[in-house]
Amino acid sequence: MLILFSGLCGCGNTTAPATVAPGNAAVSTEDTKQLFEKSCSVCHPISRIEQYSGKDPWKDIVDRMIVKHGAKVSAEDAGRIVAYLDKTYLRK
Numbered sequence: 518m519l520i521l522f523s524g525l526c527g528c529g530n531t532t533a534p535a536t537v538a539p540g541n542a543a544v545s546t547e548d549t550k551q552l553f554e555k556s557c558s559v560c561h562p563i564s565r566i567e568q569y570s571g572k573d574p575w576k577d578i579v580d581r582m583i584v585k586h587g588a589k590v591s592a593e594d595a596g597r598i599v600a601y602l603d604k605t606y607l608r609k
Contacts, residue, residue: 549601556590556598567606575602 557566571578576599582588583595590598
């Protein structure tokens, strides 16, 4: 599970923000989907993320990828990705 999002836009960079900021509602869903696909596919095939069945909230997973794995994504973009994941891939 720790490697699920280990590359939200690049692995190993420790200069990424440490937390996820709220998403911007003015940004289209299609733009956010493209951001998600571009960011996450750096280290993960999108099908792996789409099929993930863990129970952790997406925000926790994305935060972990930023903090522990150095994912290079801004806090604003991370918030948009979390909002997209929350809407598209509901946690059970």
